[in-house]
Amino acid sequence: MSTVLQVENLRTHFFTKAGVVKAVDDVSFSVSRGKILGLVGESGSGKSMTGYSIMGLIDAPGKIVDGKILLNGENIIDLKPQQWRGLRGNRVAMIFQDPMMTLNPVLRIDTQMIEAIQAHEKISKGDARERCRAALARVGIPSPDERLSAYPHQFSGGMRQRVAIATALLNKPDVIIADEPTTALDVTIQGQILFEMQKLCRESGTALIWITHDLSVVAGLADDVAVMYAGKVVEYGSVANVLDAPLHPYTQGLLESVPSRNVKGQPLKQIPGMTPSLLKIGAGCAFRDRCKYRAPDCEGAPQLALQSQHRQVRCFHPVAA
């Protein structure tokens, strides 16, 4: 298997008046061709910021302070803005939660999609349009020829997200980062989108990073999963390993709090407390105040350690499997 994207010890910090917010703090993972990585975490865990860092979309006061992002073996972290332009939308593409972040409301779909192709390639408008039409057809939009001349507001939410996905696919990128693309959609529409994405990854060999807070979506979709908490990856491994035998107390707590894992009508198992402010974590394990296995050594900083092959956990007291 060829690794397409490798992220090593990535740190993205925001230098605000209130202090340094370590939004992404030592994140490492890798994705291979045609594989899907689920990046799971609650709000504020840094999962979206990890995605933005890979896309080179971090603005001041944020800055990537350390780490490597290797795209096909080449470190892309220190690229100049001009070089980023050649990369973004071309070799790495992003799908946002709200498709209106991708689509310009005052331009027709074809204008926007053709522009995305011509930005990276010398190609005639007719050929570009034909490729747009094929991309729309691939994501399951009926009568793509007519729909190309429509404006974004003429589409439903699910259809708009399909257009955003088709736009991301246009230049056959090596990696697509999908940031909660189905969170705002209804269950049956989410099913349709997951179906299309899964098919596309298999067929085109694109590596996919699926950012979500929903463990059940990851269970059905992804090969590997990285669980994030307060800016750090706390557990990383194959979906089967992590979801069936979680090692980190946070992953365990998260899985136990899903309603379907609990006995009906009985109180759900819950993680006490709430996600700490990223400004106030200090040294030590960020989860220690909510953890039932807390011990004195948790005041020190645990490292992401290899537990077994392809299985990492950041904890001094991993849950016995």
Place this chain on the structure above:
Amino acid sequence: MSHILELKNISKRFTKKLDLAGKVASTLGSGAREETVHAVDNVSINIERGEVVGLVGESGCGKSTLGRVVVGIHPQTEGERWWHGRDVATMSAAEKRAMQLQVQMIFQDPYASLNPRYRVEDIIGEAPVVHGLVSGKDKADYVASLMQKVGLDAALSKRFPHQFSGGQRARIGIARALAVKPEFLVCDEAVAALDVSIQAQVLNLFIELRKEFNLTYLFISHDLGVVKHLSDRVVIMYLGRVVEVGATDELFAHGNHGANTGANHPYTQALLAEVPRLDVRKKDFVAITGEIPSPLNPPTGCHFHPRCPHAMARCSVEQPVLREIAPLRFSACHLNDMK
């Protein structure tokens, strides 16, 4: 059995009236007409005392509108609301007010539903003082006891909503609803905006409060996992109509043996099949085709027929009636006539 609430053939229509330009255009024969959304179409539900009824459907199916009709925020266009065996329309003004206090609502968005300029103390304490449930001087103590009930530190009562996290705001919304000692709570996507670990905490709070105050819930949600966990009975809506009603255990039972286990209506079946589950790995997603039609212009006959894998000629013409297919099990599908 005592019904705490009965909805009888409730319909709610929203009509967009023509503006002046539209009226002129219409008289000139432009074909501009008033547009009517049938948000809720002839829905009848009975809710027992102490029961938790889950109301499930996708966006635009009218579940929130129905919730608002139950509370009385929207007057129904047609049909009757019965409270403790009495038609609300025949009640005197005083009785109606008393009834309205008994039915409270918890809203989806913990950000938009709290007044940002009020302190928590006033958000929770205003209504009970106005309605004379507590005196002004007992307000602080009353609010403190409520905040403790919902798991908030009573010392924070002087703070403003923006100083709280999403989960805490959800708790403030619950405390506000409980402040007037209701019997019946309509929870409209009350946990949808919360993270998984916080969602579990708030759901537990709902379960505890139900026991403590003997509450009845109408729990509106699109999240089948949450509804399955919490409710005794589930009502499935599609485009303004109820398509299936049944006990939670029966509806969510796997397999399709007999009339009253598993989902009966093709829409419910599709909905259950699409729900991502933790124990299903690397599944091949099989998509149900088609979009949710616009409620402005719903399909004829059975609303679901354009997306239904079992659609017959009859489905596009005749609207199926919701009928009892097994004891306390209702479904609106023509397929049931053929068995």
